Amino acid sequence: MPRDSNGPQSASSTELPLLTSAAVPERADARRNRLKVxxxxxxxxxxxxxxxxxxxDVAAAAGVGKGTLYRRFGDKGGLAIALLDEQERRLQEDLLQGPPPLGPGAPAAVRIAAFVRAYAEFLDQHGDLVLMSESNSVGARFRGGSYQFWRLHLVALLRELEVDRPDVRAELILAPLGAETYRQLRDTAGSTDALVDLLITWLDSY
Incomplete structure (x- = not known):
């Protein structure tokens, strides 16, 4: 990879904050309803x-009024985002504090490859919810706090590699990991492992 001789020195990705939804004070009955939903x-x-x-369907199964559901989550995309929060928080914590190669302690290139594999597996598990949250509105994927977290994490690692335009390269790494694009690529490649191997080989080449 070409060196980024003009780019600023990056902070370690371990300094990134967790980008999950901020906790909102709520009454006990509101919390019970939220958990039921x-x-x-x-x-x-x-x-x-x-x-x-x-x-x-969700309102009926949870035993809450439709108005309560819509006021709290807005729409099904908002509900998907709420469900994803916990799973995304766990992956973020693994990136920040978990064992290498996903967490600190491995070379930057190895950590990038580990992230690609971990996020592909995350999409295999939670792809429907990710797709719903990403297609909630135009540009929803890029506005989300989690996307910004993944991007900042990759930018920090790419800066450790001293490559040119780490911001653009981070976006290029994330581009095939959008839920809809990922599914198309995985099906074309034949399996998650085959696709991840191709993506990592592609990353090594540039």
Whole structure:
């Protein structure tokens, strides 16, 4: 990779803050309703798939009014984002504090490859929810706090490699990891492992 002789020195990716939704003070009854909604949505999405579940279905299963559901989560995309928060937080913590190669302690190039593999596996597990959150509105994927976290993490690692335009390269790494694009590429490649191996080989070449 070419060196970035003009770029600023980066902070370690271990200095990045967790970018999950800020905790909002809530009454005990509101918390109970929220937890009931999330539990009901998780169960229904697992049983039927995200596309086949309506907000009315979730409200009925959770035993809450539709108005309560819409006020709290806005729409199904907002509900998907809420469900993803915990899973994304765990992956963020692994990047910041977990063992290498995903966490600190491995060379930057190895950590980038480990992130690509870990996020591909994350999409295999939670792809329906990620797709819903990313397609909620135009540009929703790029506005999300988690996307910004992944991007900043990659930029920090790329700066350790002293490559040119680490900001653009981070976006290029993330581009095939959008939920819809990832599924198309995985199906074309034949498997997650085949796709990840191709992506890592591509990263090594540039």
């Amino acid at each position: 999330l539990a009901a949505a998780e169960l229904l999405f697992a049983e039927r798939g995200v596309a086949a579940v309506s907000m009315d």
